[in-house]
Amino acid sequence: MTSDGRPAPRIRDGVRAALPLVPGPLLFGLSFGVLAEAAGMSAVAAVVMSATTFAGSAQFAAASVLEDGGTALAAVVSAVLLNVRYVGQSIAAASIFPGSKPRRFFESQLIVDESWALAGRSGRFEWPILVGAGLLLYVLWVSSTAIGSVVGGVLGDPDDLGLDAAFAALFLALAKPYLRERKTVAAALVAVAITLVLMPIAPAGIPLVVASAACLLGLRR
């Protein structure tokens, strides 16, 4: 039991929490495999990338830069910038990881936007939710990448199904419980403003990173 009397969550609760998200990583993993193939990546390279980077938007960015004929450096920079946000997310969830350093290293690799956000939905981060949700998403992501890079372009665009909007709705639903205190709402609004201003002028990833400066409102008492 936790201190507030609810039963402590288990890893399987994390898996269950991520079940509604299944179509997302499945379809995007498939389409990443397809895009990777078009970008000249072998199926092995695409699967290794999904298994080691495990961050959809950055992988899409890298593959689409390569597909457009961009340099390796440009592909690396765009993907790395997109993932800088994970520094903030991993610091926010740092204290929930038990065990030795190697164990914490491996389990921290299960942090993706969705698993991290689900793990924090009760207002404080819960390790079993992060690991359960992360494992399910990881298996789906890697296996659907493999299928996509082999099967190729027989699939339609996942956006036709409205999946892009569904993920916006997911993040909104996960943000809602936080938006009670005035300071939090103010910080969120500043983040929205920064993001909107930078989106037309900065490469993908930068708006999210700069928007995190809104967290500095936490310094005000």
Added chain:
Amino acid sequence: MSDVWIVVLVVAAFTMVFKAAGPVFLGRRKLPVRAQSVVDLVAPVMLTALVVTQAVGGNEEIIVDARIPGVAAAAIAIWRGAPIVVAMFVAALVTALVRLVA
């Protein structure tokens, strides 16, 4: 080594270190109170920024399209207490329908 493998390995190395930054280097040490109140804002700030990039994001541009009615419908559902999966379904359904018609 081919360009593809350089990209795969370098991006993976950076991402792994980013994700491990908190759990491995910070661990269970407590942050000072003021730093903690900054970190407490990471979740709401990042989530709302992700809503924006996901809802109107394009390739270095803002695109207003069928996602807006979908996300708006989901927002109403969320504020009326709908579960997450219902909100996601509403957003996908409305957006897909608008795209179908448009």
